[in-house]
Amino acid sequence: MAEETRWDDIFSSQPGAQPALQAETGQAPQSRREAREAQSRQAKPSSGGSKPPRPPRDPRQPGKRRRWVAWVVAIVVVLGLAAGAAGYVWLNYEDQVRKVLGWELPPPDYVGEGSGEATIVIVSGDTGVEVTNALLDAGVIKNFETFYTLLLAQDPAVSFFPGYYVLAEKMSSQAALDALQDPANRVEHTALIPEGKSIDQVFDILSTATDLPVEDFVKAAKDPTSYGVSAEAPSLEGYLFPATYRFDPGVDARAVIQTLVDRTFQSLDAAGVAPADRHRVLTLAALIQREAGRDTEDFYKVSRVFTNRLENDWHLESDATVSYGTGRTHTVWTTPAERADTSNPYNTYANPGLPIGPIGAAGDLAIDAALHPADGPWFYFVPVNLDTGETVFSTTFAEHNAAVKQLQQWCRETQSPNCD
Secondary structure, eight states: OOHHHHHHHHHHHHHHHHHHHHHHSOOOSSSHHHHHHHHHHHHHHOOSSSSOOOOOOOOHHHHHHHHHHHHHHHHHHHHHHHHHHHHHHHHHHHHHHHHHHTTOOOOOOOSSEEEEEEEEEETOOOHHHHHHHHHHHHOOOOOHHHHHHHTOOOSOOOOOOOOEEEEEOOOHHHHHHHTOOGGGGGHHHHOOOOOOOHHHHHHHHHHHHHTOOHHHHHHHHHOGGGOOOOOTSSOOOOOOOEEEEEEOTTTOOOOOOOOHHHEEEEEEEETTTOEEEGHHHHHHHHHHHHHHOSSSHHHHHHHHHHHHHTTTTTOOOOHHHHHHHOTTTOOOOEHHHEEOOOOOOTTTTTSSSOOOOOOHHHHHHHHHHHHHHHHHOOOOEEETTTTTTTTEESSSSSHHHHHHHHHHHHHHHHHOOGGG
């Protein structure tokens, strides 16, 4: 019979087994069951006991990971703050930043001729700065610096004429500068006042030219002295100088009238007329303007006729003044009753001397003729052809009557409406 094998011999034959079991139980197992239970307890702790220590890890790994995450978070925060600060600085100080970093962009400018419509006003005395600002405010140009730099670069220097200019919006600086140099873009109202026109006729012309109601001119003309006209003038008649005028849009009636009155004073001053003599000279000049024909010499001859009569205390006997006093400024024909009417202050048949004021707008020629009458003995004159203005000057009444018959014959033959 084989020798009986002992369990304690088997366990003792497995290196390290017994000491491990002994450390766990304090004694060696007595049976197979006990041995299995002991082995199981060694592999897994019971639920009621403390956990065995975990195997040691690499001491470098956990701390390194935590520190890496912290650095990432810090960097992200710093970058976010930096980006926000940079964005704020860029939005609010872009030009300064570009200048410091040398990233300056060329000043912006529109391209082409633009579109739409914009109006600017250039006032007398405006410099390039004022003109550039006017263009910028009206939306014509995009940038002050671009246009002003271009303006300064012009050789010869650019001159601007005062007035209203209609341009396009969003024009390039060069296109805007070219447009300001084109007279076609300057808006103005033109009024041509012919010589001899009465104040009512002048107001009609001015109203048409400026789109202002005639009533505006009538109201503005009520006080002649407010324009520097002598108090002896019954109205502004004769003080609205005949010439071609250009008015800017938006001008008012008073400004228009002042322009015409100033032009009258300009001519009187140039002719050497003292302010105290203005009214007398204009009254005689207006009479000459209405009575003289188309021939320049006739102006000086008509002036001589009236001068001779005044110097000899004769009544002027001008049909033009009588007709004006009746309100008919379109004709010089009068009736015996009208010539006898002493209540008409313009009636030079019934009243001595010059009429109380001018009867129309006298030009420079008439003013000069009033101051420098031709030499001659004439006391009468009459036109004998109303189409050509041919005029006969006479010394005696008989000669004058013969000339009047010539006029009557011409009227019968031509049936001219001017004879009505």
